[in-house]
Amino acid sequence: MIEINELQCKAIAERLRGQTVRADEFLxxxxxxxDAQAEANYWIFAVAICQHTKSLEGVIDGRWRRGWDYLISASRRALNEFASAQAMSQISADRLRAILSDDFDPVHSTVDRVEERLGQLHDVARVLLDQYAGQAMNIYCRAGGHMRGKDGIFERLARIAAYTDPLDKKAQLLVGQLDAAGVWPLEDPQNLKVCMDYHAMRVALRTGIVEVTDPGLLLALKQKALVSDEINHTVRRAVSDACDRVIAHSGVSVFEFDKWIWHLGRSCCFYDHEPICGPRTCHKMDICTYIKAVDYTCLGKCSLDGACKGSRDDVYKAFWETNVYTDFY
Ligand code: SF4
Ligand code: SF4
Known part of the structure; x- marks a missing residue:
């Protein structure tokens, strides 16, 4: 149905080797x-509601932000609440809307799926209060710093609904962020994987590091047709494996690669316009986060132009990520 293209993984890795990913601005x-305990709690709540952030946008601290940037910048202003399992166990829909608005007025918030996110926050708080004395840091300590294995961090996180994704997108994001911040230094960092979200899928499909061999799936991806959870899982698994290959060929860390592909997917290869490569030149340099996150002197085209199949072949350019309803990413 979908296979890794090893040669293309090498070609993309070659381009990646020439770029440096800068320090994450939210670390x-x-x-x-x-402070470390507060960080662990903050991130476990913030990441739990990090799905479908498309509607979020506005001005926080004088800077226009969108999606994940908005979620983190806005929620950071309420660190005391986000770092408290007790406060999160009682947070209301209006308070969540207030926090995720420019001026703390719930009416001005652009956040969607509020009840879903509220349920996730309450669920995280319940597990932390019932099993970990309200401290996410205790998850790490009781797991002995191991992500995988019996009673490891992932097994413990999987008792929280928001962290039950079979591809562990939120769990990978959480441990990757906390490991990089020195809050949860991992004993088994070899188990870190790229966060499998819609940006990573879109970029992987267009670059050709994975090849779709099933005509039905090919059509569904081009037409943005709804696919089953099983097919979604298959595509995400293949993309994750292909990302592993690019990482192995390039020598960058999983954390760096994750930031790199994510910024690429929300900049040049974003979902609401044609990819910025081939004959097309850039129209969004003023809001591009890729050139802030990566040391790349942009002359108006994607850094993968020429190496990426999507930049020279319309069949690849036409790919979109899988279309599913999910609260996993
Ligand atoms: S400025 Fe460059 S890196 Fe950013 S979106 Fe435009 S082409 Fe892509
Ligand atoms: S070269 Fe084009 S299709 Fe390929 S990742 Fe960049 S923007 Fe997307």
Missing amino acids: FVPATVE
Whole structure:
């Protein structure tokens, strides 16, 4: 149905080797145990509601932001609440809307699927209060710093509904972020994987690091037709494996690759316009996050132009990520 293209993984890795991913702007390295505990709690709540962030946008601290950037910048202003399992267990829909708005007025919030996110926050809080004395840091400590294995971090996180994705997108994002911040230094970092979301899928399909061999799936991906969870899982698994190959060929870390492909997917290869490569030149340099996150001197085209199949073949350019309803990413 879908296979890895090893040669293309090497070609993309070659381009990636020439670029440097800068430090993540949202990484905060705590200096005290209390701050580290607050970070662990903050991230477990923030990541739990990190799905379908498309509607989020506005001005936080004088800067226009969207999606994930908006979610993190806005929720950071309410760190005391987000770092408290007790506060999160009681947060209301209006309070969530207020936090995720420019001016703390719930009426001005652009957040969607509020009841779904509220349920996720309450569920995380319940598990933390019932099993971990309200501290996400205890998940890490009781797992002995191991992501995988019996009683590891992932097994423990899977008792929280938001963290039950079979491809572990949110769990990978959480541990990757906390490991990089020195809050949860991992004993088994070899188990870190790229977060499988719609940006990673779109870029992988267009670059040709995976090849779709099933005509029905090919059509569904081009036409944005709804696919089953099983097919979605198959596509995500193949893309994840292909990303592993690019990482192995390029020598970058999983954390760096994750940021790289994610910024690419929300900049040049975004879902609401034609890819910025081939004959097309850039129209969005002012809002591009790729050139902020990656050391790439952009002359108006994607850094993969020429190496990526989508930049020279309309069949690949026409790919979209799988179309499913999910709260996993
Ligand atoms: S500025 Fe360059 S990297 Fe950013 S979206 Fe435009 S072409 Fe892509
Ligand atoms: S070269 Fe074009 S199709 Fe390929 S990743 Fe970049 S923007 Fe997307």
